[in-house]
Amino acid sequence: MSILVNKDTRVVVQGITGKEGTFHTTQCIEYGTNVVAGVTPGKGGSMWEGKVPVYNTVAEAVEREGANASLIFVPPAFCADAIAEAVDAGMGVIVTITEGIPALDMMKVKRSMKGKNVRMVGPNCPGVITPDECKMGIMPGYIFKKGPVGLISRSGTLTYEAVWQCTERGIGQSTCIGIGGDPIIGSTQVDLLKLFNEDPETELVVLIGEIGGTAEEEAAEYIKKEFTKPVVAFIAGKTAPPGRRMGHAGAIIAGGKGTAAEKMAALREAGAHVVESPAEIGAVVARVLGK
């Protein structure tokens, strides 16, 4: 078991013929991901790299290849449209890697997903991976290992850091999700904690947050009320100055809200193991798992 993606996931890549799309699709296939189709409007009928059929629309990829999940590399100005197309085609899982989608575009697209059986991850994220089964994203595959730790993170490379610290200690992962650094994202920490709560393979969840917004506080509230597994949490940005956007559009302390201290306090109060140093994540996970 795992969440979101597994060996049966049939992936269509939107924007497969672009530079990013081509590079990362190659990597995903090498990892073992079942990429069944690509979509680039206007290039339908061709074969990508001689091995993956390309279609003009996502609907065709569903009809012809049975795609049930979409990985999106479409440039920011056209990306909201691509996501909406994936939703319309009935994708169960959508992973959007693209960075720089206007917030108002995301707001509209997110609204259109309401009431539909779709779970989006991203945008501006490294993607989702279920080790040894399916990699829908841009993360380096070799740092992951199958095991009991679920991971949810707002950051990309900090995810790799945390995963590597676990893997080096022989502790593997069930599913790892980079949820993205934007203010409006497809899946929040709470959405994914709920999935991990139901997943028998996941014994512990690592939650990596950062400054800005109140998503970690909401996660803390959920953990306190309903989450049944141990949580190890780290919040990046203790030293960040207020009012400055720290790279991610969502990472900003505004009006005195969204500080690392507040988030850490809320998570601690909810019973999470809050790690002060980013170098200690793996060690604390090992300790909590009794390894």
Next chain:
Amino acid sequence: MKVHEYQAKEIFKEYGIPVPKGGLATTPQEARKVAEEVGGNLWVVKAQIHAGGRGKGGGVKLARSLDEVEQVASQIIGMTLVTHQTGPEGKLVRKVLVEEGLNIEKELYLGMVIDRSSECPVMMASTEGGVEIEKVAAETPEKIVKAFIDPALGMLPFYARKLTFGLGLSGDLFKKAVSFMTKLYQAFIEKDASLAEINPLVITKEGDVIALDAKMNFDDDALYRHPDIAAMRDLDEEDPLEVEAKKYDLNFIKLDGNIGCMVNGAGLAMATMDIIKIYGGEPANFLDVGGAASAERVENAFKILLSEPNVKAVLVNIFGGIVRCDRVAKGIAQAAKNLEVKVPMVVRLEGTNSKEGMEILEKSGLSFITAKSMAEAAEKAVQAAGIK
């Protein structure tokens, strides 16, 4: 992106949102001319900088004659204005907005942002205008009325009614406020704003609803479709190093410490700053070299890092994913050679092609301090900077 008050008011005018009569001036003589054109016998001269709290810092002054306008403008233009938002070094005032003085009956607050939790625009109104809204929110939250607007519906009149009745307005003022809010919503959405704030929104003795102040921020990611807004960027208001960094598409924010950081990924960059602090050091900057760290990009990043004389050591923390560590290593070696780096450099490479990367550094003939983990890198950087 931030814009000046006068620019936000230009946008307001475009949408028919009432603002005081006025104009921009860069010299006291110009200020007098603007006041003459505006007419009347009371004017306000307002410093134009990208920071709030201008009034308290002495950057907003009343004038009762044209001579006084000129005199007050000469005091404000060229002054270094220190407010709670500028930091202790303050900001140089280069221009002023000269406006007619109004007969103020009441000061209100009106603001709009995208609410992250509910994922929709929210408009907020309060009877407590003219003071910091954060303070109102903390002390008397019941005095802030909010409307969470369904983006599919847009600014339907009932949202505006909720806010306007919340402000206790009726009759003609009610109609004017509803119209004001509807237009503000339209401007916000059409221009891809991320924040709009009118504090205070005033009711005049003559019964008008006018934006006495105006603040707007815009979504950087949407600027590509708003060349008019992008053109409003004022480089004088930004840190020169940060402007330089943006040219190379680098995410850079200057801080006060002495350990220069170069990291890939915003989250890891923040975490690196945090761990430097844990080991007793202070980061000199936030720098995310991003997903495509080519040799050239890395070299430019170094140039920017090292142009700060405070920097006593550099910490490079790269976790290769899309970024390949061998490419980054080439960039580091090349930059160290070309720039004749004099300060100690601690390098930690992990992830894609990290072994190849470390080999490149070792064979470069330059002296790098290498580290296996984040903690080791931070500890060595703090030592190298001579803090401990």
